[in-house]
Amino acid sequence: MTSCMQPASLKPVAVRRLVLLAAAVLFAGGPAEGAEGKKPLPEGKPKAASVTPAKPAVTSKVVVQEVTSEQLRQAVRTYLERRLKGKAEEVEVQILNVDEPVTVAPGILEVRVKGRGLLENFGRRLFDVALLVDGREVRALRVLAEITVLADVVTVTRTVQPQETLEAEDLTIARLPLPGESHDFLTEAEQAVGKRVTRPIRAETPVRMSSLAIPEVVHKGEDVTIEFKHGGLLIQASGTSKMSGHVGQPVTVLNQDSKREVRGIVVGPGVVRVEF
Structure with missing residues (x-):
């Protein structure tokens, strides 16, 4: 008759050791808490990078x-x-x-x-x-x-032709542009009254000093009175002017009595004075 052997009953201490051994084998490859007690990050969640806050930019304001x-x-x-x-x-x-x-x-x-x-x-x-x-x-x-x-200058109220003499009613004052700093526009009507025009001046245009001349009161070929004056002595003779001239201008005249030419100064219409 064959007899079978029964395993001996395990003691409680041995059972606890087996349980601990099995647990150690089961969890040998698993994550464990680090020596410093830091818990590992959950798998699949990367660790966030550390970011240092940027300092605000300093801008210098230029004052102009x-x-x-x-x-x-x-x-x-x-x-x-x-x-x-x-x-x-x-x-x-x-x-x-x-x-x-x-x-x-x-x-x-x-x-x-x-x-x-x-x-x-x-x-x-x-x-x-x-x-x-x-x-x-x-x-x-x-x-x-x-x-x-702009300046106030003298203008003519009508078109004036050469050799005409300007009268007060021919003139007026108007504010017009000046051509430049240097000009010969008249600014007072009195400067033009009695002057002889030497070139045409259109109506409402400025009167230039260069367009005027002092009227001639002695004309070439006309008879004149020759006055010979010395101190308080005044002698008059008839003569013929050899040239035209205005008051104050020297002219040559022919003495009709002596048939000699003399030089004198025009002192008025038809009058030439000779000093001696």
């Missing part, structure tokens, strides 16, 4: 002041008004080449137009302008401007 086209216009106008004082009634200025403001450093600003030579013609002109801050020149500009200068 602007010089506008209007300031340049006023400066050029003031310069011309001072220069033309007593010669013009109105000055108009339009800046042509400065649209955007010009920037300079802050401080006490002065816009100064530099003096130039004679302004022979108005209209489109270039001006040298200096920008000064606190008395020091910081920028130089070349400013192109359209200039119109």
Whole structure:
């Protein structure tokens, strides 16, 4: 008869050891808490990168002041008004080449137009302008401007032909543009009254000094009175003028009595005085 052997009963201590051994084998490859006690991140969630906050950018604000086209216009106008004082009634200025403001450093600003030579013609002109801050020149500009200068001048009320003599009723005053700083337009009617016109003058146009002459009161070939004066002695004789002339002009006359030519000064209509 064959007998079978029964395994011996396990003691409780041995059972606990087996359980611990099985647990160690089961969890040998698993994650374990680090030596410093830090818990591992859950699988599939990457660790966020550390970001240092950026410092705010520091911007430096540059302080400047602007010089506008209007300031340049006023400066050029003031310069011309001072220069033309007593010669013009109105000055108009339009800046042509400065649209955007010009920037300079802050401080006490002065816009100064530099003096130039004679302004022979108005209209489109270039001006040298200096920008000064606190008395020091910081920028130089070349400013192109359209200039119109108006003045009260003498004009004629009708078209006048050469050799005519102007009377008060032929003249009037009108405000018109001047051609340039140097001109010969008359500004007072009294300057033209009694003058002889040497070239045609159209109605409502300015009267120029160069278009007038003092009227001739002695004419070539006409009979004149010759006055010979010495101290308080005055002798008159008849003569013939060899040339035309106005009062105060020297002329040559022929003494009809002596048939000799003498030189004298025109002192009035038809009268030539000879000093001796």
